[in-house]
Amino acid sequence: MSTSTFDSYRPPEQARPRRERRGGNRRRAGRGGAEGNNEMSMVPDVEFTSYYGRPVVKPAPWGDDVAAYLFLGGVAGGSGLLAFGGQLTGLPTLRRNARLGALAAVVVGGAALVRDLGRPERFLNMLRTFKVTSPMSVGSWILSAFGTGIGVASAAEVDRMTGERLPLGPLRPLLRAVEGPAGVEAAVFAGPLAAYTAVLLSDTATPTWNAAKDELPFVFVSSAALAAGGLAMITTPVTQTGPARVLAVIGVAGDIIGVRTMERRMDPVVAEPLRQGRPGALLAWSERLTVLGGLGAAIGGRNRLVAVLSGGALLTASALTRFAFLHAGIASAKDPRYTIEPQKRRLAARQAAGVTDDAITTAS
Template sequence: MTSSDFDQFRPPRPERRRGGKGKRRGGRGRGGDDLMVPQAQVEHLDSRGYYGHPVVKAPPWEKEIAAYLVLGGIAGGSGVLAAGAQLTGRMRLRRNARLAGLGAAGAGALALVADLGRPERFLHMMRTFKVTSPMSVGSWILMGYSGMIGVAAAGEVDRLLGERLPLGPLRPVLRAVEAPAGLGGAVFGAPLAAYTAILLGDTAMPTWHDMHRDLPFVFVSSASLAAGGLALVTTPAAEAGPARNLAVLGVIGDVAATRIMESRMDPVAVEPLHDGLPGTLMRWAEGLAVVGGLGALVSGGRAGRRNRLIAALSGATLVAASTCTRFGVFHAGMNSAQDPRYTIEPQKRRLAERRAAGIIDDSITGL
């Protein structure tokens, strides 16, 4: 007889009894009592899952993926901000946003590789392009953004070093392609800030799946306030006007989109966003966003221009708010996979709604 790691999940089997003619009672034949699931558990299967175990399996993602969600948002928002600074002639804001975008994209790629375990696994993801896979599309978005922002940032670094990079005859080429690459960073930056929301919503995790309609708006707003906040930390107030405006608009969008998202979610599927660590992170995220947004507004006045500390503290607060939002969403989705209730009760409610609407002849309601 062989054993398996899954033997611990098997239900206890009643003792077999043998009659005088070798007949067994309690088998799986007609009249047998050897049920795979006891009747008491069958009656409560719809609320407890299979022997109390999760109905869906959570992805094997660790904190590195949560960090990638944060860094991807900062990178994408910084790419868009850098392009705006490029078009309006704000050279220091352009430089700082480009360098921030490249740094965040590089750190995010390292976090992604750390979660994959081996660097070559990331390269394997680039062998194909599958438009129906958010992960495949997102990998190519990250590569496209990194290439564009990398070229633009290389030009900034070369100027910072007094044109001492060993470029030789490639320097005129770099100068020629730098501006188009900066605009290309914005083209890839916007989807980079949003695609991770689509990736989460495309999974079977109850909370992530239920927020799939509104989570992209939350993540784009979160990326905007984070990128604007980081620019407030690194850029003098005289050129930080667009960063300040982006941060304030991001705060308004983040708070509004999060509230709307929660109001549109199933009352059971939204619970992980309010309980435990995710609930604490989401509450901190809203509070920090409001405080940072107010600080950004104050930093735009005369007192703020004289005191760089106000802008820097406000910017750091906004980056912390974005971090709390994305870590809160990440942990809420992972937690929702642990309790069968978050999967089964929304399914039963959707089934009842379809039947009440008269949909009774499809593969879902016809069962």
């Protein structure tokens, strides 16, 4: 018998049942005889998992750098939208702090993304083309467009903060002229920036991410809203945080409803990684902090101490949500059970409904 290095992956073989013999002679039943119907099966029952127990889906090679980018991208998008609200309502401190917060989130989040990519030119390489069917390509352009708009608007804020001491020379009037349109441009791309990372995750074969494809963008946008509101509640006096508190409360409600709806609609097996192990602990703490931060914003947001504590809780909750979803998806890809069992249930349901001619997998 030949051997191979792959033999170590084989599961142990079960002993085959021996057929009973009497008098040293094998008894054969005639056609239609009773003995033939009572023969034991020579092949043991096998519960299929995957090829040698290996993962069916290759796990995404992403770590905490990507999770940090998911969180900071949401903070940037929500803050850009909040800055536009401050621009429209005449709240200069809120507008300034939201713009600077969005810029800081874009810079730090972009650094985390480049660190995960390994080389900065890999990000620039994605800007060579625009492929509407690729969430990563579209997201790269969204991030670049948002960063440009919020960067120009933030430069104007910094120039005012320093008493117009930036060495702009004749460019200062131009900066003042484009500040407003830049804020509008950043607001236009704020929502897509907060949502595209959810599309990026769910547009994969990773079981948990793909099963949440309908609700995950809603969850991520809600999480971005409560995080941006929380950041503004920390950095801005309570006299100008009215829009931030409203945005935070809306985000809290959307996050709670979105997560509950998503889990109810998902296959129960695929939803397991969201409630087990490290991802389950992160998501549980995220939900607790979301409720506490939302109550603080709604009830005691006019108190400076309560506003700061509530804002910190909301920021932490948003970060934990992104880390939980990233690691839950990776865990679901590593275990073939989360790929195979839902597929087998869907196949059985389609066959039971009489659908047997729409695909190879449903043909019987």
